[in-house]
Amino acid sequence: MQSPDLTPVHLVTIIAGIVFGPSVAMVVGPYVVIAICSMGGAGVMIMQREGDSLIRACVYFGAAVIFALFGTVPLSIGVASLWGPLQENWLYGPFAAGLAFSADKWTTLILPWAAKKLNKFVDILIAARGKQ
Amino acid sequence: MTYDGYLPAGVNGLLSAAIVFICICRARKINRTVLWRVRVGYIGLLMGAAANGFSPWLWELPSWPSVAFAFAVVLKLAIESRDWRDGPPFTSTGPAPLGDFPEISQ
Numbered sequence: 001m002q003s004p005d006l007t008p009v010h011l012v013t014i015i016a017g018i019v020f021g022p023s024v025a026m027v028v029g030p031y032v033v034i035a036i037c038s039m040g041g042a043g044v045m046i047m048q049r050e051g052d053s054l055i056r057a058c059v060y061f062g063a064a065v066i067f068a069l070f071g072t073v074p075l076s077i078g079v080a081s082l083w084g085p086l087q088e089n090w091l092y093g094p095f096a097a098g099l100a101f102s103a104d105k106w107t108t109l110i111l112p113w114a115a116k117k118l119n120k121f122v123d124i125l126i127a128a129r130g131k132q
Numbered sequence: 133m134t135y136d137g138y139l140p141a142g143v144n145g146l147l148s149a150a151i152v153f154i155c156i157c158r159a160r161k162i163n164r165t166v167l168w169r170v171r172v173g174y175i176g177l178l179m180g181a182a183a184n185g186f187s188p189w190l191w192e193l194p195s196w197p198s199v200a201f202a203f204a205v206v207l208k209l210a211i212e213s214r215d216w217r218d219g220p221p222f223t224s225t226g227p228a229p230l231g232d233f234p235e236i237s238q
Binding site for chain 2 (some may be wrong): 012013016017019020022024025028029032035036037039040043044046047049050052054057060061
């Protein structure tokens with residue numbers, strides 16, 4: 001019986017064959033496009049921030065890219081379902097860049113703005129209810 | 133595919149990761165005074181390096197010439213790092229307002 005090849009080089013070659021193989025590329029391909037575009041958006045976000053330490057900048061960069069990786073596909077499917085001719089594949093790049101660019105602005109700008117609008121809407125509802 | 137095919141892909145990925153890291157360092161130091169063309173250049177370099185590093189998953193295994201070019205870019209960025217040590221160099225910022233010169237009284 002022939003003994004298996006146990007050298008580390010053979011092991012690394014087999015792992016690389018799986019990781020870089022076409023079956024993985026079929027699944028990972030769109031996410032690579034999302035990652036590239038989100039890195040562009042995250043870079044612009046880091047340029048706008050001032051006074052960060054290097055570790056803080058790297059953490060913000062990584063968090064923005066991960067945020068875009070998880071958020072882009074659901075958001076694209078949701079927006080593409082609103083209008084028939086629009087395909088979700090076209091939206092991956094712009095939405096990934098936009099989500100990564102806005103990643104550090106949700107807690108300070110976007111959510112308070114949305115809460116203010118919701119508050120106003122509830123006030124209008126209460127006022128309308130009071131008139132009846 | 134043999135070991136020879138994957139080694140340049142791995143080295144290429146490491147060098148591209150280094151380029152992305154250096155671009156993050158530069159983006160951290162870029163402030164309001166830096167020119168737009170410098171910012172666009174670094175964003176383009178960041179995205180291009182990411183695409184270069186991810187190229188095995190974009191149906192294109194890189195070979196040694198890609199590694200050579202990625203190494204050249206890392207070398208250039210490393211040589212430039214002296215200029216960026218104390219913030220953006222004056223060549224990347226716009227002209228200073230005349231009022232900043234001490235010879236010109238306000």
